[in-house]
Amino acid sequence: MTDRNTDSPASYPSEFEQALASWHEARLRLVTAPQGIAALVGTHWLTPGAEPVAIEGLDGTWRVEDGDIVGDDLTIEEGSEVLLGSRVLRHFRRDDEVALRVLDAEAPTRASVAGIDAYLPDEAWVLTGRFDAADEGATIDVEEIDGYTETSTLAGTVTVTIGGEEVSLIATGPLTGMQVVFADATSGTESYRFRFLKLRADGGTGPIEVDFNRAYLPPCAFADFYVCPLPPAQNRLTVPVRAGEKQVARR
Template identity: 30%
Template sequence: MSTHTETARPEAFTAAWQEWHTAHERHRAHAHGFLAVTHLHWLGSEPVALDGVPGTWSAANDAVTVVLEPGEVLELEQQPLPAGETVIGPIAERGGLNLTSGETVIEVAKRGGEYIVRPRHPENRLLREYQGTPAYSPDAAYAVRGTYVPFEAPRPTTVGAAVEGIQHVYEAPGEIRFKLAGRELALTAFNGHAPGSLSVLFTDQTSGKTTYAANRSLSVVPAADGSVELDFNRAVNLPCAYTDLATCPLPPAENRLPVAIEAGEKIPYERQDQQ
């Protein structure tokens, strides 16, 4: 438990966190989000039929080939693919596109240099039974100021993945230095999804105890002068915290913090019997 008292938290800080958390939960429970993933298929050079997906599939020469029989339906941007062979790609690493078949959205993507197919269906049991994610009560003591320090040149950084046998390579443009619990700390940052944002993957002394063991993620946006707010109350779980059908990256070794971050999202209910 945090040693900070409820009365020490300004009401406005708590209200802002609650609004953010509600929106994040709504996004997570989207009908075709990662909780809707029913299968994870790794493609090889031999054409194969895939559970939950029309057609036969293969990958070679940095492209995906799908072959549809008459009557099988796959759409790309609301346009049906023709019967017979369609070649998709190349797709950039960590990129992807979505096909549809009825209520199913079919993600075709590249992860760790390999092509994958992941169908997503709104009636998937994990999504249908999702009851929200437990989190620490918001605590302003875990919203700290830091400084973003760019490296002389971006550093290619190789990290492991939640799935055995693959690695992710990210470009790390710099690190964020900050002080917490009386310790001078630093986190290597990767480029975020939104322009100008950074993504930080980390573990801490709560990992595997009250928070998910493999990783948590925090998105930050440095100001022009390099100052940044690290609000660990908004540290979130990645998809691998909920499903084994995810390929999430693990934090770089230097991002294993020697302090307990008693803030942000906790171990999902779905995983609590596995810790």
């Protein structure tokens, strides 16, 4: 008896496909972890100097004191969180506003995530663009999904050609982890209403790799109560970007 392998070498995943598969698996783990992205059940805004308030599902009352969130028997400092049973209580700041975020391992939004639908990997969507750094200290006003306008650090613009059309995308944040928030001709139909893309421009102005295969869904696609930034007008593309994550697959 002779062993037979009918697979041709071309049928095996390439290194590019394997790397993307690993990335997608890591994304799903991040989303569906016990207190991961999909587990958010509330963002409770607290007013400094106001009387302590009760929060549904939590014992005691809560207030802001010197920037910290203070409960009856615990304090959550800025940038920190505490584990309370199946829940994580997290300090969240937006400009001068402070909120108590509650993530619950038993959240229905977490239980309902069956996966993340994505376009098939395509190396044609790994593009080379040009990054032009903004002036040091430059900022941009960014509208968020709840209507709030937040001032963010402007990293610069990324110019790339998509479907024969040259577009310039606004990027925010540090050069080592810039964020591009964009919508395209698939948004709201084939894909979620907008998506994120992380880029690096360690060397400043110059060529930059733009891999749309790694475009991903914002947290607000998985659970309510997030305050995701919306795409600036300049980042609302008229061409389709059929690459990256598309939609949340629900049970």
